Amino acid sequence: MTPLTHEQARRFIQLAADQLLEAEQQRDLTEHLAHCAECQAYATELTGLEQNIKNILHERWDALPLTKDIARQVAPRPNRMAVGWAWSLARAGLFMTALLIAVRLFLWQIPQDTPPLSSPAPSTQSSPTPSLEPTATPSATATFTLPTPTATMRILPRITLIPNRTRAPGTAIYTPVLLPTEVPPPTERSTSPERETSTVVPPPTAVPASTTTVMPTSTTTVMPTAVSATSTSVPPTPVPTNPPTEYPFYPTPVETLDLTAYPGLPTASATLLATETIEPTETITPSETSTASPLLWP
């Protein structure tokens, strides 16, 4: 064991402050401090300094606690986001439901006597064969009384234009010809006078085109849209005409004229009654499916 110098003793004191002194060095230092008052004062001073540093630092910073909840701010919150989205969706759904209910209530408060929306009238240009079709899908059996089986039907005749080959200058190119059609004979069922009530089961399928549908019984089964149709087409009937080869400059020999384009032309109307005969010549009697003919052309 060698005696320490003051320099070595101070170095050992510093190492002891950092707890880096080995056992043998600790023994040498203790031996030196036992005989050296100067180094002992240095060790005491350093120990006091360390304690003062600890005290002052703790005194300064221990009284300042953390005020933020760092854990809540730092930790990711995917579930919260999902819950937030779920709440947003739920609120949107509730709002939409309330909106739909409000719209339905508003629609129910509209007066029921307003005229029903009719199906758009068939255009003779786009659809040359308008038909009288039921506006609603029959789904139930209806029973009603016969005494008021009236319906007004406005029938526009079908006119075929025949080229006027012998025309003089200034005369018409076409000659209008009223096409004859056949009216089916009245059925026994529809003319039964003692039938007070009838059960109507309208056919679910669409009525073939170019026919006027008078629904199965004698009551008001002539559909409103059919009545309000502006024209009724009949299948083209063969009309004897000259072949176009002789007059290649003429258009097609048989043309269909849309009378709705000429509001000044006279129109025909008929009142369909269950057992009445429509004047002047023909009788229209309700049947399962009857063909309304444009025979009312004056």
Next chain:
Amino acid sequence: MEHQNTAALVELCRTGDQIAIERLVRTHQSAVHRLALSVLDDPSEAEEATQDAFVAALKALESYRQEAAFTTWLYAITLNVCRGRLRQRRMRERVVMVQKWFGVGSSASPSPEGAAITTERDSALWQAIQNLGEKHRLPIILRYYHDLSVTEIAQTLDINEGTVHSRLNTAREQLRVRLKTHDVLGRRLI
């Protein structure tokens, strides 16, 4: 036991377990805040630095290899955050200094924490610690406020233990001399 718990908690955090992350942060947020506070000496800035430190730590959690204690690894991240803030503060102080040269701006008022230091000797010691350079002040704070060993300080500051001891020795000597001078001056004034 505690190290094992922390390791298990870290593993759970790596899987994205929200509860584990929250628990880990709650376990260490006080120590991290104290470290940030001791380095920055500004309560509000320390709280921001604490939050930044945890965000950075959670991002870098995959890179933690458990070679050092989790606390040491977390302290290192916190110190890096605090150093960045100290750099920004120094920049601001330079700007303020330039403003003072040109007669713009106001003089800085003493911080309210200064009132906590009552005695004149404590005030002198605090001023002496503040006047230490960052290189010497950080080991002093880590050693005497956070009670870290030289080995832990070396890991936290990413320097070797000899350097830590050398810096601590130098810092203690500087503080001792300054306090001695203050005591001598105080006696003379009395």
